Amino acid sequence: MVEVRGLHVRFGEVEAVAGVDLKAYAGYSTALLGRNGAGKSTTMRVLAGVVPPTEGEVRVAGVDVRRDPLAIKRRVGYCPDVGGLVPRATPWEHVQLAARMRRIPDWQARARELLERFELGTVAHRVTTGFSHGMGRRLSVVLAALHEPDVLLLDEPFDGVDPIGVEATLDVIADARARGACVLVSTHLRELAVEACSSVAVLRGGSRVATLTARDMAGEEGARAYRALLD
């Protein structure tokens, strides 16, 4: 479902991603783990069709990101790592924009259900400028999951989110997996990555250094293994 070979992304002199290879499959969730600046978010942006790759081959849902980024955007749901919200638009307007662009039929019931599940129903008509970081993260997950995408990309979805929000996000990931979607979760929180995903790819210095099962990354042993991979 997601296949990345030799991905390089450069911004001027800076090489944000330096040769990532990655495979993620439908019906499974894969975590991208790594320290800050490891290239997780840039890889996610490429998969979402937002940032074009400098080099390498990237196929999402069978589509080459270079050839048809619009087709990829139709198949993908993306929660960006920072903000991800238009400051002076309300959650309902965000949902409406996504529903319009993605041609989602009968979107209102699903939107209400998701906003309630993430405890955003009472602020659905307030602009997002005044939202806390956690509220913003929760709404970003709602927007990514609204159209039940084939590929769900969640970049730091647990960052600053309260336990109820974390639980709702884990439910969204489980639902997506159950209906056969490919889920990629980028995070630096190992324990949540293990809980949410079946496999874990560890990135370091812009490239992938290991892929393990979630079980290998669990508990004290997993923590030690992860620490060793980061150094």
Added chain:
Amino acid sequence: MPTVLSSTELPRVLAAERRAVADLGHLLRFRAATLSRRRVLLLGGFFVGITLAAIIVPAYLPGAGQLGPGRARDLLTLLPTAFAGFQLLSLIAGVASGGGRELVSREQLVAYPVSPTTDHLGALLLAPLNAAWLVQAWTLLGAASFGLGPDRFLAGSVGVLLWIAVATARAQAVAWAVEGVRRLRHGRIAVRLVAVAAGLLAAWLQLSGRLAPLLDHLPTRWFVLGLVDGVSGRWALTLLVGTAMLVTATTVGAIPAHLAARLAAREEHDAESMPHPGRPMPRTDRAMVVRIDRASVWRSVPIRRGLLVLSIGPGVVALAGALTWSQLILLPGLVASGGALLFAVNGWCLDGRGALWRESLPVEPRVVFVARVWVCAEFLAVASLITLAIGCLRAGLPDARELTAAVAAFAVVLVQVVAAAMRWSQARPYPVDLRSARATPAPPLAMIGYSGRLAASTTVTSLIFSTLARVGAPEVTVPVAVVMGMWSWSRLRRTGQEWLDPRVRARVVTTF
């Protein structure tokens, strides 16, 4: 309650103020570190050069400093009014921007103990980085030099520069006070009522013929009289009084700045907590994108406030001055330039950090670009039309030549400004949120560059159509408008083509 500082408090307050002044230096160095030295030198050299030219050149023009009746004496007679006009302009700019511009944005400084005194002094330093302020200041200097002539202009210019500083510092102090009142319960209504009352008073003075006698007896006359005789005792006294006024206004201005900082920014908070009920789904993608973009513009406090000042201010001036149609034609360019400086020169910042998510939506980039152009254009058009609507009340019905020139000028400057703003938005996006009433869409030096370029291009365009309104014919005006409009339109199209490149969009959306 004690109202005087105790002997133990005074040293503490003085130490805090010294620290605030030192912090200003730190913030300036922080700002300067983000700028290229070459650019600062170029811009600085440019502005110092124009200022020196505005002081020296008029003094040596034919007729400068003539003692008998003539243009030089007329200019000196009008100087007290011009001084007062500069004071009013500085005041309006300060009040509209909620106490003056931010040296470093509130969001960036939130974790640091920056005193309101530092903020006040920073805003004061930024006041000159404004095209309207600069043009007025240069005009004052030039008029005074021409009026005084080669023998007296140097001494006079020192006084004019001092007055410019005094007026700016006083305006800043009043602006903080108004901002403080605005943050009180019912404060916004009070400020609006005072503004309306001041407008009505000015209109009454004008209509009843009392304005001219009042302008002849303005207190600024005392200041101007102290400058006309060159270096003398009276001149020294004027400088002494001016310096005292400057020091007092700068120092006292910190007090309302502190008081305002203790109060919550009600207007911004209200804008953020106000509910916006859902509306039916639009029929097209473009209509949906336009709706979101339009909301981003009209729900922003600094943009709304700026629109009111920009559109009504010049309109009222035109009304009071009973401008003719050939003069009114100059206004749309002025207003459109000012409107673009509220957000359009960094138009993609409306999406803030939502830009990344929006870019992940399956929508044609062309639709997004066209929607942004539409929203910028309609905002600038509304502002210009309000000005024209107010200004034309005393201009009478235009004849065919004037009407053609007015419509042409309006359309051409609109395309010209939108094309420039979209080009700059794409080339140099800045991560700003336009949340605070004091926010600007780009850093101060970038803003001065944008305002200078916009002012120059729209003034030239407006002058061409103003001339055509007087001496041209519609058969000439229309082709001129088509050629000028097509030139700007083609530049806008080129920017739109560039937007289709995913690398260009990625650079823009990852900036925020």
